[in-house]
Amino acid sequence: MQLKIVEDIIKLKKQRNAVILAHLYERPEMQDIADFVGDSLELSRKARDTEADVIAFCGVRFMGETAKILNPQKIVLMPNEDAGCPMADMVTADDVYELRRKHPNAAVVCYVNSSAEVKAASDICCTSSNAIKVVKSLKEEEIIFVPDKNLGHYVSKFVPNKKFILYSGYCPIHDSVTSSDVDKVRASYPDAPILAHPECTPDVLDMADFIGSTAQIIDYAINSNEKTLIIGTENGVLHQLKKLCKDKEFIMLNNSMVCPDMKKATYESLFNALDKLQYKVELDEKLTEKAYGSLDRMLSVH
Ligand code: SF4
Secondary structure, three states: OOHHHHHHHHHHHHHHOEEEEEEEOOHHHHHHOOEEEEEEHHHHEEEEEOOOEEEEEEEOHHHHEEEEEEEEEEEEOOOOOOOOOHHHHOOOHHHHHHHHHHOOEEEEEEOOOOOOOHHHOEEEEEEEOOOOHHOOOOOOOOOEEEEEEHHHHHHHHHOOOOOEEEOOOOHHHHOOOOHHHHHHHHHHHHOEEEEOOOOOHHHHHOOOEOOOOOOHHHHHHOOOOOOOEEOOOOOOHHHHHHOOOOOOEEOOOOOOOOOHHOOOOOOHHHHHHHHHOOOOOOOOOHHHHHHHHHHHHHHHHO
């Protein structure tokens, strides 16, 4: 049954000339059926550069929107219409305009985990992989950073000459990890390095041995000589870690680091997406152009 649907998806993918992209937080089987698996930055680049006619995006809405903004002539499909990101929903374009009124000399940097409207209202986007580089590339001395207060706080420590105005958003999954989780895991695995995502709170990040995006955490684990590593990001990343580092053991910093929205895509919803060409990401043309500017500026930062 399972195999039949996999075959059907692959057949449909060819018929539609589609590419399947999956985020590293997706279910293991969705990562395995995808043509490309990656973090937000890697997937943005794949979406921009693909020659396929259809992009089926196993991820959450802001990722599908980002693909559509970067490659608007393609059909972008979300297998699950209701796969959203609670952090992205915490800020609106009006919130950004209000902050701009209060801080007219500031540049607005928005984390890619934001709606197309927020991207259009911002000057430049960033991901957790490139946020420090993006902020350093700006001439403005004041930075409005939306929506993730934790990522913004982390970045601000690397750019002490700039003043940060942090929005109050956060990822409920990463923000829920506490310093007592770190204490507990340290007590059980005193020698294992703790690798944390910058969406975690400053308290947790202060106790981590390495801080990086999901892709950077994977790179660190691959290159580490340690046999046991503690993972402080969404548990979907364990799938690639176990595939790429067969001789290593991975322990979650907190077992509740599971994003329900990232687990919505299934074989069935992906099959339906390719079969019925649903759910299409549709964006207003002017909005797309403005949001493209923010993403394009980000992708030109090296
Ligand atoms: S893990 Fe956090 S930031 Fe990522 S989609 Fe889920 S809620 Fe949003």
